[in-house]
Amino acid sequence: MKKILTTIALVNFFLSISIFSQTIPALPTPASYAAAEVWGDSIYFFGGSNDFSGTELYKRIYKYNGTSWSYYDTIPFDHVWGFESAIKGDSVFLFGGWPSGAGKFYLYRLSTKTWTQLANGPLVFSNYGHTMEFLNGYVYAFYNGSAARYDPSTNGWVNLTSANNSASFSSSTVYNNEIYITGWSLSLFYKYNPTSNTWTQLADLPEFVSGGSLRAIDNNIYLVGGSTGFSNGTLLKIYKYDVSTNQWTLYGQTISSKRAYMEDVLYKNKFYILGGMNENFQAVNTVEFVMNQTTDVDDNNVIPTDFVLEQNYPNPFNPSTKITFVVPNVGSGLALTVLKVYDILGNEVTTLVNEEKPAGVYEVEFNAGNLSSGFYFYELQAGNFLQTKKMILIK
Numbered sequence: 314m315k316k317i318l319t320t321i322a323l324v325n326f327f328l329s330i331s332i333f334s335q336t337i338p339a340l341p342t343p344a345s346y347a348a349a350e351v352w353g354d355s356i357y358f359f360g361g362s363n364d365f366s367g368t369e370l371y372k373r374i375y376k377y378n379g380t381s382w383s384y385y386d387t388i389p390f391d392h393v394w395g396f397e398s399a400i401k402g403d404s405v406f407l408f409g410g411w412p413s414g415a416g417k418f419y420l421y422r423l424s425t426k427t428w429t430q431l432a433n434g435p436l437v438f439s440n441y442g443h444t445m446e447f448l449n450g451y452v453y454a455f456y457n458g459s460a461a462r463y464d465p466s467t468n469g470w471v472n473l474t475s476a477n478n479s480a481s482f483s484s485s486t487v488y489n490n491e492i493y494i495t496g497w498s499l500s501l502f503y504k505y506n507p508t509s510n511t512w513t514q515l516a517d518l519p520e521f522v523s524g525g526s527l528r529a530i531d532n533n534i535y536l537v538g539g540s541t542g543f544s545n546g547t548l549l550k551i552y553k554y555d556v557s558t559n560q561w562t563l564y565g566q567t568i569s570s571k572r573a574y575m576e577d578v579l580y581k582n583k584f585y586i587l588g589g590m591n592e593n594f595q596a597v598n599t600v601e602f603v604m605n606q607t608t609d610v611d612d613n614n615v616i617p618t619d620f621v622l623e624q625n626y627p628n629p630f631n632p633s634t635k636i637t638f639v640v641p642n643v644g645s646g647l648a649l650t651v652l653k654v655y656d657i658l659g660n661e662v663t664t665l666v667n668e669e670k671p672a673g674v675y676e677v678e679f680n681a682g683n684l685s686s687g688f689y690f691y692e693l694q695a696g697n698f699l700q701t702k703k704m705i706l707i708k
Contacts, residue, residue, distance in 0.1 A: 481496060
C-alpha cells in the first residue's frame with residue numbers, strides 16, 4: 314500500500330509541473346491561406362484572410378516566441394491571401410497573392426524587418442494556387458504544371474521543364490533533394506528532380522485532395538486535411554506516403570476538425586498545422602500538433618540562438634523516453650556536447666551524447682529497461698552551458 318501511495322504521489326507531482334509536450338496557443342486571429350516559416354526558436358505567420366473570398370486581408374506578421382503570439386511587423390502590400398513562402402536563413406521569399414500579386418516577388422529579412430521587391434516571376438503564375446520551396450541555393454515555384462527557378466545571386470528567373478498535367482491549390486515538400494507536389498487534377502502525385510530537371514509521376518492519391526498540408530517526416534510523407542474540391546475544408550484524414558514502396562495508406566489518426574489551406578511548420582521537431590478554412594468557408598485560428606519528427610533535424614532554415622534542454626517526454630516513462638536539446642551556432646561551428654544520465658545518488662548511469670555537434674535541434678532516446686523505478690537526472694553540458702532536469706521511471 315505504501316508503494317502504491319508513493320507512486321500516485323509522484324505521478325501527481327509530475328503532472329503538476331507540465332510534463333507533457335508543449336501546446337502552441339491559437340493564432341491571434343482566424344486566418345487561412347497565409348504563410349508561415351520557422352527561424353531560430355520562433356514561428357512567423359504572414360498574412361491570410363478571414364474567409365475563402367478574401368473579404369478581410371491581414372497585412373501583418375505575427376511571431377510566436379515559444380510562449381505566446383505577438384504582432385511583429387506590417388506587410389507593405391495587400392496581396393496577402395494565397396501568397397506562398399520559402400525561407401533560407403532569415404530571408405523569407407514571398408510570391409504572388411490575391412488580389413494583385415500575380416508574378417510579384419518579395420524578400421523579407423526577419424532580423425532587420427526590411428522588405429525588398431525582387432524580379433517578377435513568370436507571368437504564367439496566378440495570384441494564388443501555386444507552391445514554392447527553397448532547395449540547394451535556389452527558389453523553385455510551381456503552378457498548374459509549370460515550373461520556374463529563381464537565383465538569389467542574380468535576381469533572375471528561368472523557366473523549367475513543365476509537367477503535362479494541370480494543378481492548382483498545390484502543396485509541396487522536400488525529401489532527399491527532390492520536391493514532391495500534390496494538388497494535381499485526377500488525384501495525381503508527382504516529384505520534381507532539380508538536378509536533372511525532370512518529373513516523375515508517382516502513385517495516385519487515394520482521392521483528389523487540394524489545399525492539404527504536405528510534409529516529409531522521417532522517411533515518409535504525410536498529407537493532412539484539405540479539400541475534395543477547390544474551396545472549403547472537407548477532410549479530417551491524414552494520408553501517409555511510403556517513399557520506399559510508392560504507396561499511399563490512410564494514417565491511423567485524424568485532425569480535430571475539417572479544414573484546408575492551413576499553414577504547416579516543423580517547430581522543435583514537432584509538426585504543427587496553423588489556421589486554415591473550415592467547411593463553412595470561414596478561417597479558424599486553431600494551432601494543432603500532428604506528430605513528432607523522431608530523427609535528428611538537419612535544417613539550414615533553423616538557426617538556434619541559445620542552448621536549450623527540454624523536459625523529456627513522456628514523463629513519467631516506462632521503459633523509454635525522448636530528450637530534446639538545442640545547440641546554437643557557436644564561433645567554431647561545432648560545440649562539444651555532453652548529455653549524461655545520473656541516478657538519485659549522483660552516480661552516472663549512461664552517457665547519451667559525447668561529441669562535437671553543429672547548430673541544430675536534436676532528439677535522443679533513453680531506454681531504462683534494465684533500471685529500477687525512481688528519480689533520475691539528465692544533464693546537458695556544452696561550452697559554458699550546464700543544465701540538469703529531473704525525470705521519473707515507473708515500472
